[in-house]
Amino acid sequence: MDTNTNTTDTNNINDKVRVRIAPSPSGNLHIGTARTALFNYLFAKKTGGEYVLRIEDTDLDRSSETFKQNIFDSLKALGLNWDEGPDVGGKYGPYKQSERFDIYPKFAQMLIDKGYAYECFCSNEDLDKEHEIALQKKIPYKYSRKCLNLTKEQKDELKAKGIKPSIRFKVESKELVFNDLVKGELKFDTSLIGDFAIMKSNGTPTYNFAVVIDDMLMKITHVIRGEDHISNTPKQILIYEALGAPIPKFGHLGMILAPDRSKLSKRHGATAVSDFIKQGYLTEALLNFVALLGWAPSDGVEIKNVDEIAADFRINEISSSNSIFEYEKLNWMNGQYINKMDISKLTDLAIPFIDMYDLKKYSRPQLEHIIEVTREPITLLAQLENDVKYFFIEPNYTESPEILEILKNENSKKVLEKFLNEVKDYDFGNHEQIHDKLGDLRSYFKETLGLKPKETMWAIRTALTGRTKGADMVATIEILGKDEVIKRLNQALKV
């Protein structure tokens, strides 16, 4: 092995920071990709840099317009807006690799001319065979370099036969070292890397090549991505070197794992940001939660918005280990955000989760009131469907034996009769009055029947809502309105 050591150092420190997020539209925006996007975004914000979105759709078969749209929508929903990208444009476009296909061959040719790359005529079958042999011999696979020294005549002959070559990068043996932003010094022995393809025989670039060319042309200064890319990094650095281009700084983030410690995938439930949103997670909570996977606030305050996180963000303090995605804390955090959120905004978000009910039954202020009084215990907007139900649909007392038992109780009936009798004179616009009257009722039954306050309230609650749990009683009474309250009391009394 050649002992030539190469340490890649910072490119010009005076350059403005430019980072990018480069998703491949072969699936909806993954929560892990969202976190990578977040960290790039935070780094750009913190350093006053620029953040670009590039769509890596070189694999046309696996890429789709629907996924691309999902990625756009999800990123926007999260508020991770890009300074340059396919839709907004920018100085270094186009920002979709499929629209850049004419760019890559020139650079590939340049590398061939300079002796850094060569044409390879091996078929997939040839390559498969090499793989198999390596497997049998139990030695690590490396391309055989069969095509490295083909003469011009041989190449012409193969081309005449209609064989389209791929282009391989010639990997020289040396020790390659780079300083990772989050992991520190990383060393590789390039003699272990075989000559890898940079252009496919169909004329499109491979991932490793397209990334380098684009990052170079787009003047990306810092590449922050998942650690599943660590092993690509030496290959990419080799290409930068061959191109004579400045090498960006690399930072590799630990992965997000499922609770079973395997890669977070669909079988674990939601993985796409859009799935989480559909379940009733707030994008603010999602972002905050995912930021805490690997990053910790210096003041210990975990609930923070993106701007606050950005101000406190230091890339080199990110944890380099993987983290497991557990729902408990996300749920808790989501509940925090639900309860902090502006009620009008929250109502807008809540409507899609409760639109199976006749929402026209209530005015907008009443609807907001309903959300206001039901938001407290929930951690997911989807829970609203159940928690809000009795405001729209009359209770079915026979659904639960527990409810029936309460309503059939003699004391309960007395409570309901007295309440029914008095509620007719309640001023439903007067919250305080209802509150006080209920207090009087509790006192009365405590004195006369020895009922616990709880028992008095339960009778009323079950009659009005068919539940033993729910929103604040005074508010529930107010929202239901006098007619409805009387109607439900009469029905409950018949049980």
Place this chain on the structure above:
RNA sequence: GCCCCCAUCGUCUAGAGGCCUAGGACAACACCCUUUCACGGUGUAGACAGCGAUUCGAAUUCGCUUGGGGGUACCA
């Protein structure tokens, strides 16, 4: 197989040789508050993977082992 990364409570983490009898958050449990349900408050339990080395002193440095993750394509 080979290469690489990682390793503190169940989970997310603080911790950059003495401040650590290891701190916080979620979850759990207990109690308190209370007008039901909840919110909230207080408290309890709970971790430095193992072994060596360096050092007066190690969660913190080094090595090995073990465990987990990633990569090993004309996928990205």
